[in-house]
Amino acid sequence: MEPEESYSVARFQKDAYREIEAIHQQGKIPLLVGGTMMYFNALMHGLAELPDADPQIRADLDGEMLQHGLHALHKQLAAIDPYAAARIHPNDAQRIQRAIEVWRITGQSLTALQAKAQAQMPTYRFVQFGIAPADRKILHERIAKRFHQMLEQGFVDEVEELRSRPFLDKSMPSMRCVGYRQIWDYLEGIDTYDEMRHKGIVATRQLAKRQLTWLRSMSELHWIQLETSIEKALEIIQPLVFD
Known part of the structure; x- marks a missing residue:
């Protein structure tokens, strides 16, 4: 890639799945190393195909927030997508508005679209390690x-x-x-x-x-301290990877 090009999460997900499958076809185990957590999250949990922003709906939501307050929008979100409302902080105006906008455009909740994306993912088992x-x-x-x-x-x-x-x-x-x-x-x-x-x-x-x-925040991640010896680290890693 040239630095003038943009590289999206969706493109990364597609490229990574292709490489993962190619490595599996060789009878080997892919090892993914990096620090861009949003990209890893897309690999493990899927990436919903969300609609582009709608300027009119955004304007309507801005007006509703000015008239009724952000709390009212969060309450509205809780009625249409309680799982998203539980995840999104009541003061996070941008994410609250986006979740409502998605529902108004598609007729489906953000949570439902994300679950659909996850259901369509390849069935890989990710074993996660963090080293610090x-x-x-x-x-x-x-x-x-x-x-x-x-x-x-x-x-x-x-x-x-x-x-x-x-x-x-x-x-x-x-x-x-x-x-x-x-x-x-x-x-x-x-x-x-x-x-x-x-x-x-x-x-x-x-x-x-x-x-x-x-x-x-990754509940299934296994921590290994940087000071851990190679032998001890292998004792932690091998049973989890080859189980």
Whole structure:
């Protein structure tokens, strides 16, 4: 892929299923490694085909919220989709409106559409592991070390080359990734080198924190501390994978 291209969750799901099936056909076990939890969630639980936003319905919902309040919209959602209402915080206006909008457009609840997507998924068994150090200080030290290494290995030169492409700008998804946007600002003279380096490390730490929060919400995930020996880790992994 070129950085000018967009890569959606739906496209990832399709590509990943194709590769998973190809690996299975070889009699091997696919190993998926990464940190984009939303993409993993789509693989494991399906991705509902939801309608595009409807400007008129959005305007109607905005008017209803102004007139009756967000609590009334959440109560309305509870009547048409109690499971979604239980998942969505009563103060999350965007998600409440989207769930109601989906129901008004399709006549089906968001929960029903998501369940339908899950029912159509290939029947793979996912065994989930999370690896993290016991002390968050170690994680922060590793993040800083890794970012310094990336800079030493030519990260700035890479972004400088990307900036020269005529159809690429910093508003594109690829350039909004952690590290790229900080270096882009540095090359534009917005930040000094030290400011860029600091912001890149801080942004990476914030990303890691969000990833850990998502991982902790995954009830079937098995944690392995980074300090665990290979032998001990295998004792944990093998019975779960080969059961």
